[in-house]
Amino acid sequence: MTSADWPLWEVFVRSRRGLSHTHAGSLHAPDAAMALRNARDLYTRRSEGVSIWVVPSAEITASSPDEKDPFFAPAADKPYRHPTFYDIPEGVRHL
Amino acid sequence: MTTTAPDTRGCEAVFDAALAADERIEPRDWMPDAYRATLVRQMAQHAHSEIIGMQPEANWITRAPSLRRKAILMAKVQDEAGHGLYLYSAAETLGTGRDELLDKLHSGRQKYSSIFNYPTLTWADVGAIGWLVDGAAITNQVPLCRCSYGPYARAMVRICKEESFHQRQGYELLLTLSRGTEAQHAMAQDAVNRWWWPSLMMFGPPDDESAHSAQSMAWKIKRHSNDELRRRFVDICVPQAESLGLTLPDPDLRWNEESGHHDFGPIDWDEFHEVLRGNGPCNDQRIGQRRRAHEEGAWVREAAAAHARKHGGTAREAQV
């Protein structure tokens, strides 16, 4: 609309060490440095995080919902990737 | 943003099936245009309410009568700005930028909750807003955590979690006043008298007059009817008022053994519609301040965008 519009950033927060960054939401900022600070102020007001990523929303490439089937369906028929696929005799431990 | 699918009917079936299975709809899923429009309208109105809702309470930050109360109030008003941001962020997932939404708010094309067009005349109003207005808002919002649109539901989960302190601080504030000096007690009662009826109006018009209700319920954007939520709210408030030592300004309010709910007097819907039309005590003032803040901040936003462009930052022209 005008030159004053700030781009949108997606915010990912690591809530504590050992966990991965999780999408928290988005915000507007003129640049990456400010986006980080705004994210700190907005998404960690109650000490919800120990680390933050910000990514310009426009830079995210997403799988399209139309590709849903070819993209994700093949994974659904590979039950052998899941541990519950295998029968283990009772009493066998640490497996 | 919308991916136009070749076969809309097939898409619609997928959408309907997702709703039926109580699954969430996500931003890039196909959705009926009316569903999208309803959501954008509702999320925007919700976000605007948070932002405009800062004003009546911020009105008392500089006069808060103890440092403890001042800290609480500042944190609460700040939360409201934050909640506005979460909701604008949710609305943006449907491809409508915040600037466009703010523009609609500033030009009166989108509404915010009418409750904020009433003035905060005394300190006790801060308590009444916390107890009644936030209480009504929470009654409305908790079911929204299960709203069919994923980003909205997730924003509401976060908001409800953060808001749990808002209502309690209001109640505690009123309780302190009610048990305080005579003047403080009177102040508390006066505030409850003024905020009670507008709070009941927050649930929207009666079910038989509510324009969007039925469709929103079918889409699982809305989970309960206006009257149902209003009744639930009254039932919750009556014993709470008793514990406060304050009365609710309704001579018709009494327990109905048969229905298992409280009966209450008629709501002045004329007043509701007048305020909605822009004729409330503070409509002009609220929008005026919002517009002024936005206009006076334009040079700041421009400066930061200009700086980012000069330094290869990521501020691109209107990339929202």
Place this chain on the structure above:
Amino acid sequence: MTTTPQGAPSASAPEATAPQSGSAVPVGAALALGDDALVLSHRLGEWAGHAPVLEEEVALANIALDLLGQARVLLSLVGDEDELAYLREERAFRNVQLVEQPNGDFAHTIARQLYFSTYQELLYGRLAAGDGPFAPLARKAVKEVAYHRDHAEQWTLRLGDGTEESHRRMQTALTALWRCTGELFEPVDGLGLDTAALHEGWLALVSRTVEQAGLTLPTGPRSDGWSAGAGRQGIHTEPFGRMLAEMQHLHRSHPGASW
């Protein structure tokens, strides 16, 4: 935490609220630091609902809340926080005049933040390193204040090197508030700080940011006479009286009440 001050508002001088016996806290210093934080927090609180962008509503409120938290700890070291905040007269406040300056436009607020938070970070850093009565607070607060300074620097850079208008506004603000900065480096009894070194460190940090932003460090007088250099002695500006009137009126209207 909630206070129950007795009787009429009489605590008009800091001396009236004696520190707990045996306490080694220097009253004047606690009031100086506490009042700085209290008053600046109040000014920042005035931005609520008026900030240039929503993200900045949240940022300014964060800073105001940090400062209010500091003020409450500091005032409580030497008396009842509410009695001290609400029942002292203007002349009994010990804050520097810089923090009571009206918000002005966003550039003035940022200039005030830059000058003050840089000073406060250096000050708390020194207090945190010692073992005096302010060390525990300073160790916690220095982290908060470092963030405040970062916020001010980020904005100084963007406004200084943004548009022509923002550059002009930022320069005007730096210049207008410059005269209030000398007072920051007057010795405060009980802190035992090397104010010359404090000043040197401050000047280096502020100059670096100002230059990086393409702005010019003002050169005018910094505490000429009493007008801009006597907040610590209880000499304040006209707007401060009105600020206090607004801040205190409700509390004072109900003597003895709890809130």
